[in-house]
Amino acid sequence: MGSRIGVGLLGLGTVGGGVASILLSPDERHPLVADLDLVRVAVRDLARPRPVDLAADILTTDPGDVVNDPAVDVVVEVIGGIEPARSLILQAISSGKSVVTANKAVIARHGQEIAEAAAAAGVYVLIEAAVGGGIPIIEPLKQSLGGNRINRVSGIINGTTNYILTRMADEGAAYDAVLRDAQDLGYAEADPAADVDGLDAADKIAILSTLAFGGAVERSAVPTEGISQLQGVDVDYARRLGYGVKLLAVAERMAETGDPLPLSLRVQPTLVPTDHPLAGVNGVNNAILVEGDPIGRVMFYGPGAGAGPTASAVVADILNIAGIRHASDAPGHIDPLLAAGTWRNCALVEASKIRQRHYVRFNTKDAPGVIGRIGGCFGDRNVSIQSIVQFNASQAGAEIVVITHEVSQGEMDAALQAIEALPEVSGLAAHLGCL
Amino acid sequence: MGSRIGVGLLGLGTVGGGVASILLSPDERHPLVADLDLVRVAVRDLARPRPVDLAADILTTDPGDVVNDPAVDVVVEVIGGIEPARSLILQAISSGKSVVTANKAVIARHGQEIAEAAAAAGVYVLIEAAVGGGIPIIEPLKQSLGGNRINRVSGIINGTTNYILTRMADEGAAYDAVLRDAQDLGYAEADPAADVDGLDAADKIAILSTLAFGGAVERSAVPTEGISQLQGVDVDYARRLGYGVKLLAVAERMAETGDPLPLSLRVQPTLVPTDHPLAGVNGVNNAILVEGDPIGRVMFYGPGAGAGPTASAVVADILNIAGIRHASDAPGHIDPLLAAGTWRNCALVEASKIRQRHYVRFNTKDAPGVIGRIGGCFGDRNVSIQSIVQFNASQAGAEIVVITHEVSQGEMDAALQAIEALPEVSGLAAHLGCL
Incomplete structure (x- = not known):
């Protein structure tokens, strides 16, 4: 039931500076913020001017000093990139520390490995800041839906x-x-x-x-x-x-x-x-x-980015770890909602099976009947059309824009291939999705 | 670390039925839903047809059976209104049960009393469904911001x-x-x-x-x-x-x-x-x-209302209680973020000090200079105007619409009083706020 939480920061750039600035000014924020102690901060260059005022003895250029410091309960990783971020996160976990990270690249690629290590160690890896900047989206997905x-x-x-x-x-x-x-x-x-x-x-x-x-x-x-x-x-x-x-x-x-x-x-x-x-x-x-x-x-x-919003999300994650510490100091017993482990197998379907509406634009000759022939190609391949509109007709040709109803990528590709073979059509100039 | 959670329902109307229906069909939802057992349900009339299929022996017409049932860990109150809801919530708390409620009326009026009882008993009273229907707003306010x-x-x-x-x-x-x-x-x-x-x-x-x-x-x-x-x-x-x-x-x-x-x-x-x-x-x-x-x-x-969205919010709260139970079975040790106790004193300012922009519409005679005189009254009372527009001029008179910049209610009232005293003005016909 330890009420104070030692926080170690890996990185003191825009987001790291924002986090430090919240931790150093707890007034008017949730009272639990005052229980968070910033005890160790790894930076690249000790001589560089800082956005926040930190005691010199908490700074280090060795990230290992942060992930191995016994006074650090939660490691905040805001250096970004795959390595050394991945290794530092795994090292923190194996030292029994929870991790808070804003690093979408490492979580998208190594999330499973990191989650398994965290589950084995009985610690949390929280990622609110990795998606949507300051918007609470990870926590609602995990805990409210x-x-x-x-x-x-x-x-x-x-x-x-x-x-x-x-x-x-x-x-x-x-x-x-x-x-x-x-x-x-x-x-x-x-x-x-x-x-x-x-x-x-x-x-x-x-x-x-x-x-x-x-x-x-x-x-x-x-x-x-x-x-x-x-x-x-x-x-x-x-x-x-x-x-x-x-x-x-x-x-x-x-x-x-x-x-x-x-x-x-x-x-x-x-x-x-x-x-x-x-x-x-x-x-x-x-x-x-x-x-x-x-x-x-x-x-x-x-706000999807920026120092302040992203720091807000990082601090939210630290607070959640601090909050749950009040409920339990039993190591290894974790809240499965907060930890958000995976619970079933998922797999991507083949691209040809993806179903959606499409927007396509063709360059065509301004010949009579071209709209009809394009429409016919779609119909022959079961692609149902919502609208077909000619723009910008001139001697040089015309542009024809088609919006389809929902179809599979495979059906769409077949129709496009047939249309591009039409003598009146000089090319597919644009192809976008459509809600 | 008990993994199964007994749920007792007070009320089986629209929202209660929606909750029961989620609990009885855990497939494809978070796996923790399968750990929730609906063990007791209080209804008004046993003979009434139900939206969900429930074993007859879990139904009762006595809400006391639910709040006192030792198999019930979490009491869900969806009967609404002040009494008996308030008393049943307090009774559940004093039996050591956490409470989930969609009842904004009782929380807005007796929230402090209920929160104090919950803190003393070391249980949670969660209220996601009380505001915004299915929208996760309570949890983000408590845990993400x-x-x-x-x-x-x-x-x-x-x-x-x-x-x-x-x-x-x-x-x-x-x-x-x-x-x-x-x-x-x-x-x-x-x-x-x-x-x-x-x-x-x-x-x-x-x-x-x-x-x-x-x-x-x-x-x-x-x-x-x-x-x-x-x-x-x-x-x-x-x-x-x-x-x-x-x-x-x-x-x-x-x-x-x-x-x-x-x-x-x-x-x-x-x-x-x-x-x-x-x-x-x-x-x-x-x-x-x-x-x-x-x-x-x-x-x-x-969606701000409706059986499905509101039931989603109620189940989110039950899941949060179930999740934290995995982290701790130490009674009385609660997560202060989830519990969301108050931590400072707040008080409403006097109405005259509320500052905002205003929209007002006056009925006036269609006399020359009336816009100037109205504008003058505002200026004299320090009310700065963003726009003043005359609508619908006719022999019977005209309508003059004013949108102000941000001013205090007190300054606005003084200006309105002066304007209503103008001989050209027959009355204040509308007064709204403005963002």
Whole structure:
């Protein structure tokens, strides 16, 4: 029933600084914050100026000093990346310490190994900060929705791309120009690949899927498409048809059940109807929609990144460990809801079986009957169409935009192949998802 | 470390039936649901047909059988109302049982007494279902936002009134007609007072305020105004000025701090800018916005009522008690985050000190200079105006709508008094809040 909790920090960058700043100013926060002692902090360079005032003797350049310090009860890992983060987390666990991490890359790839080590050691590895920045989403999924059969988790879970898409939509601006601007403003990294190619969102949806469905899937197999190929013209056409374009991450169970449970995961630029709750999520905000039975549909919305929000999530996890320590000091006895171990096998379905609506744009000759022939190709392959619209007809040709009803990827691919073989069609110019 | 949890139900109406139905079909839900045994159920009439199939020997008409049954670990109270709910909850606590309740009325009025009894007995009283239906909001406030200094909690927390307001806005329909329709559809009670007069929302905001700020306020002193006086013309004018009208519940701390911490609570029809996250919350949905430092602004959105969503919240609470039981079987040692005791004194400020923006509509003579004279009265009392617009001028007179910047209720009242004394002004026809 020890009431004080020793916290060790691995990393004192933006998020680490935010965490330290909360721990050092407990006033007006939950009284349990005052029970958290920041006892050891690993930094890369002792001489660098700090955002917070820390006693020199708690700083070290050796992360091993933090994970092995007997005064440290909870290790907070905010250095990011795969290694040495993974090894340090495992080392902390084997020293009997709980871990709080904001590291989606390591959890998406090595979450199972880490969870098993934690279960064996009887400690917690908590990850609220790994998805959705400050938005409480991990904890609600683990502790508030357990009575439900979850059917789908979907959302906007990358702030950088949502900032870019929001500006493309608002200003009619081109992707490249907005990206440069976002880099200047610090919203995008100098190497933006992890964000704009959808890799960060894929890490996060793999994590949410594991929690929602109780089993992990192979992260590297998640179909992932970013926004770097997205053209302004499709954002414009989508708007005219009543949709916004968002980089959407989706994890859903298929209609049939089974062991392993078949799941469809994907990250893809997706048309969202303007009256859908996710359509109004703009700028660097994130939102996650959870659909289940009997709850229906709930959404969690807020700042998806930033020092303050992410630090709020890290401190929430530390507080949960501190709180449960009051209820039990019996080592090895853990709350299975908070620990969130997996409890069934899940597997990704083949890409051809993924079902959704599609948006496609074709460049065509402006020839009579082309809409009919395209429509016919879809119909022949069982692809039912919601709308087919011609834009921008000129001597050079026309653009034809089709929005389908829900179909399998396999049926869609077959139809597209037939359409691209039509003499009037010069090419498939865009292919996006559609809610 | 007992792994099975005996659940006793007080009430088998809509919500109780939903809870029973989840407990009796654990498949595909969190595996901990399978550890919950429904052992005793109190109903009013044994002969009545049930929504779920229950063994006859677990039914009783005496609620005392449930709260005193040694096989019951957790008592679920879903009978509603103040008595006998309050007494049964206290009796369950004194028998050493944890309680899960959806009863906002009893928690808003007797929450302090109940919390003290629970703390003394070392048991939990969990209330996720009391606010926001299925939306996880209580748990995130208690367990995910504790690192923050909360500044404001606001939201749409009554589904019936939001349904009525949504239809008034969409159809330009009158309040009375929509209310009758809502009653026919089962969205409003035959006696709709608790909903349309704002009392239900006031109960809920008092509960959220206690959790957000760590201390209770006097429920009966919360300024509360419902929608029964709201006129369609103001919904229309608001729309033309770029706002929707929502029944908003707000709890916020004042700029200055103190002991007791001064808070402003209110329930009131309020103009919400159309680009505000709360503006898109329609129908029977609810949403709660939490603002704090350093998190910024997070929003929780979903179905605010209904058997399924509310049952989801009740089962979440039971699961949390079951989960923590795995970590500790030491009686009396409780997790202070989950228990959510109060930790400071709070008090409502006088109504005259509440600061917000206002929307007012005056009936006036269509005389030259009347806008100037009204503007002058506001200026003289330090009320700064954002817009002043004349609608509907005719021989009979004109309507003048004013939206102010943020001012205190006291300054606003002084200005209104002066304006109503103007010979050109025949009356104050509407007075709403404004975000």
